[in-house]
Amino acid sequence: MIISSIAASKIIKNRKIPINIKQLMLTILFVIVLSTILYCFKSQGDISFNLRDENVFSIPNHINLANYFPQDNLTGTKPTIFCIIKTHPKNIEIKKTLNVFLVWGHKCDNYRFVTLLPDHIRSDKSSLETVEVFDQFYMIQPKGLSVEDHANLTLKLYYSMVYVYEKFPNFDWYYIVDDDAYVNIGNLKEFLKYKPSNEMITYGYNFKHIVKDGYHSGGPGYVLSNAAFTTISKALNEDITNCPNTGIDDVDINQCVRKYNGKKGKSLDEKGREKWLVFNLTTHFTGSYPGWLIEAAENPPKGGLDCCSDSLIAVHYMTPRDVFRLDLAIEIQKNVIRLYDQYLKLGKKVTFKNIIKNYYLLEDIEYDENKYKDLIKY
Numbered sequence: 001m002i003i004s005s006i007a008a009s010k011i012i013k014n015r016k017i018p019i020n021i022k023q024l025m026l027t028i029l030f031v032i033v034l035s036t037i038l039y040c041f042k043s044q045g046d047i048s049f050n051l052r053d054e055n056v057f058s059i060p061n062h063i064n065l066a067n068y069f070p071q072d073n074l075t076g077t078k079p080t081i082f083c084i085i086k087t088h089p090k091n092i093e094i095k096k097t098l099n100v101f102l103v104w105g106h107k108c109d110n111y112r113f114v115t116l117l118p119d120h121i122r123s124d125k126s127s128l129e130t131v132e133v134f135d136q137f138y139m140i141q142p143k144g145l146s147v148e149d150h151a152n153l154t155l156k157l158y159y160s161m162v163y164v165y166e167k168f169p170n171f172d173w174y175y176i177v178d179d180d181a182y183v184n185i186g187n188l189k190e191f192l193k194y195k196p197s198n199e200m201i202t203y204g205y206n207f208k209h210i211v212k213d214g215y216h217s218g219g220p221g222y223v224l225s226n227a228a229f230t231t232i233s234k235a236l237n238e239d240i241t242n243c244p245n246t247g248i249d250d251v252d253i254n255q256c257v258r259k260y261n262g263k264k265g266k267s268l269d270e271k272g273r274e275k276w277l278v279f280n281l282t283t284h285f286t287g288s289y290p291g292w293l294i295e296a297a298e299n300p301p302k303g304g305l306d307c308c309s310d311s312l313i314a315v316h317y318m319t320p321r322d323v324f325r326l327d328l329a330i331e332i333q334k335n336v337i338r339l340y341d342q343y344l345k346l347g348k349k350v351t352f353k354n355i356i357k358n359y360y361l362l363e364d365i366e367y368d369e370n371k372y373k374d375l376i377k378y
């Protein structure tokens with residue numbers, strides 16, 4: 001734009017246009033050049049980030065990843081999934097929440113982010129009833145929530161569940177998950193395809209302690225069947241004290257599922273590898289788990305290629321950039337294999353090995369590094 005404007009000004013000079021028209025045109029030109037510069041400056045401001053700050057939003061708002069891989073649009077296919085995604089005003093502000101929405105949140109058949117509403121869209125009386133707002137994505141501020149506080153997490157979710165149960169009662173599964181998780185909704189649907197949503201059952205990362213028969217970690221999230229979700233939301237709707245409230249939401253919700261005789265399902269793949277990861281991808285892959293996990297995990301945690309399933313469902317503690325990278329790592333592979341099948345009928349499957357390779361490759365491209373070389377031992 002700037003270059004072509006300069007070229008145009010040379011042509012104008014050569015033609016010897018009378019001075020007043022020339023001045024007028026130069027003024028117009030000046031305005032155009034100035035607004036171009038300002039526009040470039042502004043749009044750079046929108047996406048500017050510190051290359052090393054993994055927490056800063058990295059996808060421009062207008063990009064919908066679903067458009068890159070439209071054949072992967074599973075919205076409305078069975079089984080249907082409603083996502084309840086926990087977030088908070090600070091993450092909305094730094095666009096971490098938006099990133100989650102753009103990468104995988106929009107792939108849920110429906111969803112609500114649950115949060116204390118950020119100041120700029122919060123009205124005074126908002127805490128008496130559950131309030132719903134759309135600002136780039138749908139969010140609800142559950143009834144009674146007046147501060148974001150760890151002590152409030154259980155009630156924050158209980159009131160959200162009651163609201164979702166009343167307004168969106170007909171989904172096959174309900175997924176409760178954190179905003180620092182990566183979720184592959186396609187793999188989740190595949191996993192749930194033949195699972196009974198009319199039985200009281202839940203799936204996620206399995207801990208064996210604290211709750212009778214164990215519970216699922218809230219970080220990478222867990223799905224409740226329609227039966228499980230409906231039963232406990234109905235109970236909560238009748239009396240919010242029907243379920244325990246210690247403030248630790250995943251423990252309390254699992255405890256309540258157990259109270260109403262719901263079961264904790266198993267989700268290891270056929271090779272005994274996890275589909276829900278309680279730590280970040282690198283921690284699982286390198287096997288550098290904290291000691292307490294050995295005591296708490298239902299399945300002995302493994303490292304290397306045995307750590308994780310080819311059909312990963314969710315990974316916790318992921319920065320926005322990790323979330324983006326892992327989604328690309330998986331979806332690129334799916335699409336490459338799809339193309340290969342069209343041309344060569346190779347019949348290959350997505351493997352964790354190739355997911356992890358892609359994931360590090362993308363990071364290497366992003367940062368001009370070669371972390372990938374450290375993978376050779378695997």
Ligand SMILES: *[C@@H]1O[C@H](CO)[C@@H](O)[C@H](O)[C@H]1NC(C)=O
Nearest residue numbers: 064066067070073074075076
């Ligand atoms: C995905 O499919 C649904 C249902 O057919 C449609 O409403 C939605 O617009 C599609 N989304 C994208 C991003 O193409």
Ligand SMILES: *[C@@H]1O[C@H](CO)[C@@H](O)[C@H](O)[C@H]1NC(C)=O
Nearest residue numbers: 144145146147149151152155
């Ligand atoms: C949240 O916690 C604050 C204090 O920590 C309390 O005043 C408020 O009533 C709590 N709200 C809910 C819904 O628990």
Ligand SMILES: *[C@@H]1O[C@H](CO)[C@@H](O)[C@H](O)[C@H]1NC(C)=O
Nearest residue numbers: 280281282283317318319322
């Ligand atoms: C994964 O978690 C480990 C341990 O908390 C941390 O050192 C590492 O930076 C994390 N990796 C990424 C990519 O976030």
